[in-house]
Amino acid sequence: MAEVSRREFLKYIAALGVGLAIGGGIGYSARKPEVKIVKKGAEEVGGKIKEKIKIGHIAIFSGPFSTYGELQKRGSLLAVEEINKAGGIMGSKVEIIYRDSAAKPAEAVKQVRSLVESEGCDFIIGIDSSGVVLAVAEVMPEVNKLLFVTHAATHRLTEELVYKKGIKQVFRIAVPVYQDGIMAAFIASKLPAKRWGCVHPDYEYGYASWELFKKTLAKLRPDVEFVGEAWAKIGTTDFTPLISSIMEKKPDGIHTVEWGFDLFTFVRQAKQTGLFDAVKYDGGYAWINPMGYSIDAMEALKSEYPEGCWVSGRYIWMYPDTPLNKKFVKAHLDRWGHFPAYSGETSYTAVYMIKKLIEMTKTLDIDTHIKTLEDSTVYSPAGVRFIRKKDHQAVYSVPYGQIKHDPSYPIPVLTNLQSVPAEDYYRHPPFKEMPPFRELYKKVLPKA
Amino acid sequence: MDPSAIIFQLILGIASAMLYWIVSSGLTFTFGVTRVLNFAHGAFYMLGAYFTLTIFELTQNYIFSLFFGATLVALIGAACERGLISRIYGLPVPFQLTLTFGLVLVFDDLVRIFWGSVPKMMPPQFVGSINVLGRALPIFSVYLIIAGIAIALIMYFLLSKTDWGMEIRAITVDPETAVCSGLNPTFLYATAFMFGSFFAGLGGGLYVPISSAAPGMGEHVIIYAFIVTVIGGLGSIKGAFISALIIGIIESLGALFVPWMTIALPYIALAAVLILRPEGIFGEK
Numbered sequence: 001m002a003e004v005s006r007r008e009f010l011k012y013i014a015a016l017g018v019g020l021a022i023g024g025g026i027g028y029s030a031r032k033p034e035v036k037i038v039k040k041g042a043e044e045v046g047g048k049i050k051e052k053i054k055i056g057h058i059a060i061f062s063g064p065f066s067t068y069g070e071l072q073k074r075g076s077l078l079a080v081e082e083i084n085k086a087g088g089i090m091g092s093k094v095e096i097i098y099r100d101s102a103a104k105p106a107e108a109v110k111q112v113r114s115l116v117e118s119e120g121c122d123f124i125i126g127i128d129s130s131g132v133v134l135a136v137a138e139v140m141p142e143v144n145k146l147l148f149v150t151h152a153a154t155h156r157l158t159e160e161l162v163y164k165k166g167i168k169q170v171f172r173i174a175v176p177v178y179q180d181g182i183m184a185a186f187i188a189s190k191l192p193a194k195r196w197g198c199v200h201p202d203y204e205y206g207y208a209s210w211e212l213f214k215k216t217l218a219k220l221r222p223d224v225e226f227v228g229e230a231w232a233k234i235g236t237t238d239f240t241p242l243i244s245s246i247m248e249k250k251p252d253g254i255h256t257v258e259w260g261f262d263l264f265t266f267v268r269q270a271k272q273t274g275l276f277d278a279v280k281y282d283g284g285y286a287w288i289n290p291m292g293y294s295i296d297a298m299e300a301l302k303s304e305y306p307e308g309c310w311v312s313g314r315y316i317w318m319y320p321d322t323p324l325n326k327k328f329v330k331a332h333l334d335r336w337g338h339f340p341a342y343s344g345e346t347s348y349t350a351v352y353m354i355k356k357l358i359e360m361t362k363t364l365d366i367d368t369h370i371k372t373l374e375d376s377t378v379y380s381p382a383g384v385r386f387i388r389k390k391d392h393q394a395v396y397s398v399p400y401g402q403i404k405h406d407p408s409y410p411i412p413v414l415t416n417l418q419s420v421p422a423e424d425y426y427r428h429p430p431f432k433e434m435p436p437f438r439e440l441y442k443k444v445l446p447k448a
Numbered sequence: 449m450d451p452s453a454i455i456f457q458l459i460l461g462i463a464s465a466m467l468y469w470i471v472s473s474g475l476t477f478t479f480g481v482t483r484v485l486n487f488a489h490g491a492f493y494m495l496g497a498y499f500t501l502t503i504f505e506l507t508q509n510y511i512f513s514l515f516f517g518a519t520l521v522a523l524i525g526a527a528c529e530r531g532l533i534s535r536i537y538g539l540p541v542p543f544q545l546t547l548t549f550g551l552v553l554v555f556d557d558l559v560r561i562f563w564g565s566v567p568k569m570m571p572p573q574f575v576g577s578i579n580v581l582g583r584a585l586p587i588f589s590v591y592l593i594i595a596g597i598a599i600a601l602i603m604y605f606l607l608s609k610t611d612w613g614m615e616i617r618a619i620t621v622d623p624e625t626a627v628c629s630g631l632n633p634t635f636l637y638a639t640a641f642m643f644g645s646f647f648a649g650l651g652g653g654l655y656v657p658i659s660s661a662a663p664g665m666g667e668h669v670i671i672y673a674f675i676v677t678v679i680g681g682l683g684s685i686k687g688a689f690i691s692a693l694i695i696g697i698i699e700s701l702g703a704l705f706v707p708w709m710t711i712a713l714p715y716i717a718l719a720a721v722l723i724l725r726p727e728g729i730f731g732e733k
Contacts, residue, residue: 062556064664070565202711230703233711235668237655238464240589241457241700245707247583248453261567265659268569272577272586300567300660 033323035352036379037360039372048091049358050122055080055351056115058108058126058136059151059343061100064235064261067296068128068343072150073098074336075344076125079351082331089355090362096351097121103128105135112136116143122364123148125350128343130154130204137161140169146369148353150346153177153314154204155212158391159431168370171392173346173353173385174314175422177205179398180257180290181212182425182435187310187400187418188213189220193253193279193286195227197246199239199266200257202231209257209290215434227251236262239269247278253286254279263292264300276306284308284402293401295341298411305403305412312400314342315382316414319399328381339411340381342398349380386422390429397422449704452581457704458697459580463589465696466596470654471669472676472688473599474647480683481620481640484533484544488551489673490666492645495555496521496652497661498563501570510573510657518649525645529638537637552666559663567662574657588658595654599647600689606643607685616640620683675714679721681731691729 057076059069080096088094097119101108108127115121124140125148127133133152138161140147149157149172158176161167188196196217200206214226228249230242246254254275258266270276279286285308291297292311305311317329317339328348332340340348353373361368374389385394401414425435475489499517504510528551536543574591577584607613619626619636627633651669652661676695680687695714702710721728 062553062664063667064662066556066560066663067565067567229707231707231710235665235671237467237659237669237672238460238589238592240586241460241464241703242707242710244457244460244583245700245703248449248704261660261662261665264567264569268572268658268660269586269588272572272575272584272588274577274584296566300569304569304572 033327034379035324035349035356035381037353037356037372037376038379039360039376049089049362050092050364053089053092053094053354053358054119054121054123055094055096055354056099056112056119056121056124056126057096057347058099058101058111058115058124060103060128061098062102065103065128067260068151069098069100071295071341072126072128072343072347074332074338075150075340075347075349076351078332078335078344079348081335083351083355089358094351094355101127101129101132103132105132108132108136109139112139112143112147116145121145123354125347125354126150127152130156130208133157134161137167137170141167144366145169146171146354146366148173148350150174150350151314151343153180154208155427155431156204156208158393159427159429162393163391163429163431168392169366171373171387171394173350173394174342175396175398175426176393177208177212178426179312179314180205180209182216182427183312183398183400183420184209184255184288184290185213185216185220186420186425186436187288188217188224188253188255188286190418191253191286191310192281193251194224195249195251196224196253196255197226197228197230197249197251198255199230199232199242199246200255201259201262202233206231206257210255212434213255216436219434220436232258232262232266234262236265239266240273243270243273243275247273247275250278252279252281253288255288257290259291259294260296263289263294263297267301267305271304271306276309284310286310288400290400291342292403293342293414295339295344295411299338302411303405307403307405307412309403310400311403311414312398315340315345315398316342316401317345318413319417320383322381322383324379325381325383345381349378349382349385352380353378388429393426395422395426397425452583453704454701456581456583456585457700459585459593460589461697461700462693463592463696464700465693466592467651467655467669468672468676468695469596469689469692470599470647470651472673472680472692473603473685474644474651475670475673476677476680476683476688477603477647477685478641478644479677480685481616482529482533482537482637484537485541485548486533486644487545487548487670488528488555489548489644489648490668490670491552491555492521492525492648492666493652493655493669494559494661494663494666495524496649497656497665498559498568498652499649500653501568501656501661502563504570514650514653517653518646521649521652522642522646525648526638526642528645529641533641534634534637556663563661563663565663567660567665569660570657572657592654599650603685612639672714675718677728679718679728681728683732684728684730687728687730 059072061069099111128151155176230246287309293313378385385396399417399419401417404415500513503513574588680691702713
């Protein structure tokens with residue numbers, strides 16, 4: 001990684017990382033609120049480049065997880081509508097084509113080929129689910145188009161396929177499982193709990209998150225124990241046997257990456273079985289649910305999600321407090337009547353990145369695009385994203401907060417936001433070590 | 449390990465098993481009578497959840513919503529049988545799968561249009577817990593056990609003590625002789641399908657206050673319902689009850705002793721049954 005860009009990146013992140021309300025603004029809020037890519041030596045140029053710029057968006061639009069396609073679509077469609085209303089990309093209209101992956105790797109690969117070969121798409125965005133993204137990434141060199149991953153979180157995508165295998169066509173806009181495992185451990189390290197248990201979905205995402213959580217927390221707090229694990233199949237109808245098996249181990253902290261439909265069932269049943277009571281401490285619950293602040297969960301569970309639980313997302317709408325984010329949240333609310341989901345923000349940003357990329361390079365040449373994106377800085381609703389050259393991961397930090405029921409909002413909000421500079425909780429190429437990389441976290445993260 | 453922990457885990461396993469039983473009861477019954485593998489059974493379960501939720505919002509009466517919702521599902525089931533499924537009786541299985549899977553997609557999308565794609569929740573109905581062996585047993589686990597046993601008794605009564613039940617059994621065992629003796633197959637198949645759909649709807653309605661309703665929610669349970677019916681023996685109601693208990697209990701004890709392989713246990717049981725007794729525990733050869 002170039003030292004200059006790293007320093008430049010750190011400058012922003014350091015300001016953004018903590019207490020963003022104060023620090024984040026300076027320099028950043030003075031800018032015009034729009035998504036922007038900054039790269040030395042690259043400038044935006046005029047002139048039409050193609051009659052129509054086509055973007056293929058692949059997400060889950062059917063079955064039990066179809067909510068997740070819908071949440072992404074709200075973001076990307078909003079961006080496309082805004083761009084077209086303002087004259088398109090250098091005069092070219094943007095067309096977005098939605099395709100259903102049905103959460104199946106083979107189906108998503110088929111859709112990629114069809115979008116590129118039959119529809120003539122110039123870019124692909126989207127992809128939920130770790131298993132699907134690993135399959136899709138493998139075919140990107142063959143179809144030779146850029147893929148902006150907006151949801152799937154497995155670190156193997158960027159660490160193995162991009163960094164080790166050198167698949168350069170793939171960029172990930174969303175924070176990977178570092179948020180779910182490593183950042184979660186930073187939060188856990190500040191809580192009084194000493195006996196951690198987990199209830200996780202039984203697949204790649206659950207295992208990866210729990211591994212990273214355990215490794216990081218063991219480094220941060222050698223005094224904690226990991227007392228029990230429960231693995232739930234996707235679509236678990238009754239969590240009570242799992243909850244009771246975990247409660248037999250007497251945990252005082254719970255790490256759970258359950259999400260979507262399963263999370264609702266789990267939270268409801270955990271309340272009835274006394275799991276929340278078991279992890280209560282003075283300042284809330286030692287309950288860490290990384291994707292708990294997903295908009296579907298908040299809209300469905302509302303006040304049923306106990307106040308004081310620690311949750312996060314790959315973006316949360318109240319952070320950062322910048323004009324660009326406020327503008328995005330307002331536009332999303334006006335257009336859809338809902339607060340933006342994390343995958344809505346990543347999809348919105350992906351579409352705007354495509355716009356900026358074309359305007360900066362005045363070409364659809366993929367090698368130029370890759371070079372431009374590598375080591376660039378993106379100003380987006382979620383804050384400043386630094387696109388790391390070696391693994392094509394967008395590095396930005398997302399805080400955790402505690403659930404609070406505020407009657408002036410239709411969904412719960414987050415208080416006591418806690419954040420660590422992204423550089424300190426993202427794994428770094430060559431991915432041999434686990435965070436923390438320095439002692440800084442002790443200073444930046446107050447006692448939670 | 450404390451033996452009371454194992455007993456408690458067993459009770460929770462029985463409660464989980466009752467959910468599997470309620471969903472598979474209708475599936476295996478419908479198959480027993482009509483010989484149709486109904487993939488849309490999960491969609492009926494989903495409709496039961498949504499109907500119960502919406503009727504509850506209007507009436508605030510859960511028991512009424514549950515039965516009225518299940519009745520509506522039964523009527524939809526009957527309409528599907530008359531309009532579509534009755535046309536493929538006797539055709540090879542792929543026709544049944546294609547048609548009933550098509551119904552799943554149609555109902556999923558209809559639900560998305562009417563209720564939206566974000567899952568919906570209704571207020572929990574069975575709040576609190578009772579102290580059993582020094583642990584908190586949720587009221588809803590108790591209620592699941594009661595509901596499951598009640599459904600088993602109702603099914604037993606209807607099938608063995610009523611004329612309709614006798615006719616259903618007759619047409620199941622020997623359709624040709626039954627028709628020659630003057631039984632009306634159209635009526636019996638339609639009512640059997642209606643009866644099966646009613647229990648699917650009831651399952652969804654019973655489930656929604658402890659979880660939520662979402663488009664496609666039936667796709668998860670239908671897989672389990674198939675495992676249960678295959679282990680029990682396709683078409684065997686008694687088999688479905690026993691095999692649901694087996695699955696619920698091994699999953700529950702598995703969570704306590706071998707948490708890392710809980711997910712595999714039902715499939716191991718399925719494989720074992722298919723190897724040792726391919727027709728299922730109570731199935732006919």
